[in-house]
Amino acid sequence: MKILTSAQIRSLDQFTIQNEPISSLDLMERASNAFVGWFCNQFVNTRPVCVFCGKGNNGGDGLAIARLLSQLSYDVQVVVADYTPNASDDFTQNLDRLKTHLNLAFISSADQFPTLSSQVVCIDTLLGSGLSRPAEGLLAGIIHKINALPNKVVSVDIASGLYMDKANGENDPIIEPDHTVTFQLPKLAFLLPQNVRFTGEWHVVDIGLSGKYIQELPTPYWFTDKKAAEKLIQPRGKFSHKGTFGHALLLAGSFGKMGAAVLSGRACLRSGVGLLTMHAPVCGYDIIQISSPEAMVSIDKNDRHISQFPDLEPYSAVGIGPGVGQEPVTIALLEELLDQVKVPLIIDADALNILSSNRSLLDKLPPNTILTPHPKEFQRLAGESGDEYERLELARDFAGKYQVIICLKGANTAVILPNGEVHFNSTGNPGMATGGTGDVLTGIITSLLAQKYKPAEAAILGVYQHGLAGDRAAEQKGQIALIASDVVENLGW
Ligand SMILES: NC(=O)C1=CN([C@@H]2O[C@H](COP(=O)(O)OP(=O)(O)OC[C@H]3O[C@@H](n4cnc5c(N)ncnc54)[C@H](O)[C@@H]3O)[C@@H](O)[C@H]2O)[C@@H](O)CC1
Ligand SMILES: Nc1ncnc2c1ncn2[C@@H]1O[C@H](COP(=O)(O)OP(=O)(O)O)[C@@H](O)[C@H]1O
Ligand SMILES: [K+]
Incomplete structure (x- = not known):
């Protein structure tokens, strides 16, 4: 609308x-x-x-x-x-x-x-x-x-x-x-x-x-209602196979924050990807294998933080950020990733904070990269704004300047495209204001990118489905009891 x-x-x-x-x-x-x-x-x-x-x-x-x-x-x-x-x-x-x-x-x-x-x-x-x-x-x-x-x-x-x-x-x-x-x-x-x-x-x-x-x-302003979102969903063909739905690579987790990796990995799997490889530090190996048997694991040489990534050739999309921390080895990894990546990319959480404190990396962002900041992360990235109308303009300028897609998270998450369009989400509830729900969103959007959804569509649809799953979870559990795993379990396509 x-x-x-x-x-x-x-x-x-x-x-x-x-x-x-x-x-x-x-x-x-x-x-x-x-x-x-x-x-x-x-x-x-x-x-x-x-x-x-x-x-x-x-x-x-x-x-x-x-x-x-x-x-x-x-x-x-x-x-x-x-x-x-x-x-x-x-x-x-x-x-x-x-x-x-x-x-x-x-x-x-x-x-x-x-x-x-x-x-x-x-x-x-x-x-x-x-x-x-x-x-x-x-x-x-x-x-x-x-x-x-x-x-x-x-x-x-x-x-x-x-x-x-x-x-x-x-x-x-x-x-x-x-x-x-x-x-x-x-x-x-x-x-x-x-x-x-x-x-x-x-x-x-x-x-x-x-x-x-x-x-x-x-108008630059749109509201993603049920009809608009459902139009974006690509039905699965009768003769499709797992190769049809891409291979996602998720770079996530560090010592003490492997939960973020698990949440985004499970959300990625529940959003239709053909194959998922999760790259994690050594400390994450057992955790991922046990919690997400459907995912393959690529293990870093570093015990506690990711410092490298596998050969990118097999992958159709890359997601980076949930729980990765901001160690120097991870900063170096992000820079190298930006130099090498040729497939659609989504950047979240600490990887966004790395961009904010290493601003030369912003110029390396491939066009149509998706960034998913919450308001604080956005402020670190783009600076202060007087009110939310100004913040929206700042986000439109930023998206245009760097040719990226910004999902400015919150109630009515705004997906801001490089051409200045802003798509406000209609789903979601305050029960989702709980740790880990953002990691779930990263997994969903990585999955859609791997399936060859256009980045703008992956962002708009991913944000909608994430909120919808949160609404279903809130119906079952109530908003107060809702946790991020419930959002994953209530994904339905
Ligand atoms: N045919 C139409 O144009 C329709 C209009 N509709 C209704 O009409 C409304 C808009 O009508 P109007 O354009 O008459 O606007 P308003 O009913 O908001 O009245 C504004 C009038 O008051 C003046 N005004 C503006 N700010 C003021 C202020 N702070 N203090 C005192 N006066 C002020 C304006 O100069 C204008 O004459 C819509 O919100 C909607 O409710 C609906 O009936 C649908 C059809
Ligand atoms: N009041 C709210 N209404 C709707 N959605 C919300 C609300 N608060 C948070 N969310 C959603 O929950 C998610 C929180 O993400 P984030 O802040 O990154 O959490 P985390 O880093 O803990 O994963 C976002 O997708 C956001 O849109
Ligand atoms: K009124």
């Missing part, structure tokens, strides 16, 4: 209105119906509702939603923030449709904020995608009052006061909803951890905006 800017959404609304064609009032009705469909599944009609409306089209949605909910026997109260004499046309028309039926108040001061029982569900339609400056005055006052309530709050399209596609100021008044129900497409703001308070759980409802026009609109 694409993620568009607020300006693009505006032009998409306009295109749909002109070309479907549909009147903007009817489109508002459709959007409001889509919201009400979601709302009725979430809150039964014994819950009273208070809709807070601005005077733009988001507020127009609010008025239409109030009418539709009252027709469904919800007890509905409407509060309009009278901050401007200028209301949008569709707001005014919806006000006419509503006026006579409902408990409706215009307020011009936050002191007139109603007293609400804690059962009341607040629907926030003060400001939507048209936000052009931080909320202030009356709107800010109402936002603060709503945020101070213990009540459930649902924002329509986007929390009032939150920009869709750029950073807010630290003290901007913004609604802190329990849910956001957004129209048609996810918004960039929802995908960045700094906005978590201002999104709650978010949900996308279809309002039938032109799919053809969405296809035409250029």
Whole structure:
């Protein structure tokens, strides 16, 4: 799915209105119906509702939603923030449709904020995608009052006061909803951890905006949903054999960190590779042979750290990093590997830290190498950034400069391609914030690279499947009990 800017959404609304064609009032009705469909599944009609409306089209949605909910026997109260004499046309028309039926108040001061029982569900339609400056005055006052309530709050399209596609100021008044129900497409703001308070759980409802026009609109930002991910999976042919699915080489582990090697090796095997060879220091031999009988082992001359790699000729992809440490012998190995490797490569964990402290190696990265930093590793690699929008830009610059693919890990891991595209992941959960889950991801992506998935596809699909396995694991064990091995065991293709 694409993620568009607020300006693009505006032009998409306009295109749909002109070309479907549909009147903007009817489109508002459709959007409001889509919201009400979601709302009725979430809150039964014994819950009273208070809709807070601005005077733009988001507020127009609010008025239409109030009418539709009252027709469904919800007890509905409407509060309009009278901050401007200028209301949008569709707001005014919806006000006419509503006026006579409902408990409706215009307020011009936050002191007139109603007293609400804690059962009341607040629907926030003060400001939507048209936000052009931080909320202030009356709107800010109402936002603060709503945020101070213990009540459930649902924002329509986007929390009032939150920009869709750029950073807010630290003290901007913004609604802190329990849910956001957004129209048609996810918004960039929802995908960045700094906005978590201002999104709650978010949900996308279809309002039938032109799919053809969405296809035409250029954007660097994408959201990898189930449909997008499943399209990337290559089915296995009936006459395929293990040679069809490549031979992966994983360089991983050191004394005390052989678990990282085992986790990435098992994830690699569970992701469809034909053959796997794991290269490890002497201390890892028994551990790998016993824990991963399906893998072959190549043993280093060094007891505790890897210092060499086998002849690369048989391998179709190489993964390096999980648990390798940063000993001088391993730094030398990485340099030699970068000089020699001709097949797709993924670099993770300590191998990334080696790149950060030996920056001349960055110029040796083969094009389309995949780097999988968590935020701290990314900061070591690329430097500080003021906020997460800036960090995204930094990552795009870095990916372009070195022609590499960056998987910036976290909730909604962002896969950033050399051409500047950013693909946000839709799977995964906080149960995965536990040691070793990153090693699992490295194994999965190494496996896909060995099977000749294009590096960009291997990164996007690998990140998706990793999160999906984490979600399945969390269903079984719960998020708190989840460990990295559970992610491996729940890989399913
Ligand atoms: N036909 C359409 O365009 C559709 C629009 N829809 C709704 O319309 C919303 C966008 O409507 P609008 O563009 O009217 O935007 P808003 O409802 O966000 O209202 C913005 C209006 O207030 C002004 N404004 C912006 N920031 C302000 C601030 N801080 N303080 C005071 N005034 C401020 C703007 O100049 C603009 O006139 C969407 O979020 C969505 O809810 C939906 O009904 C779907 C169809
Ligand atoms: N809150 C979260 N929601 C979704 N996924 C998460 C969350 N926290 C961590 N993860 C995922 O777990 C993995 C953690 O990787 P990493 O930090 O490298 O761990 P380790 O080094 O211990 O293996 C990443 O793939 C990341 O996307
Ligand atoms: K809103």
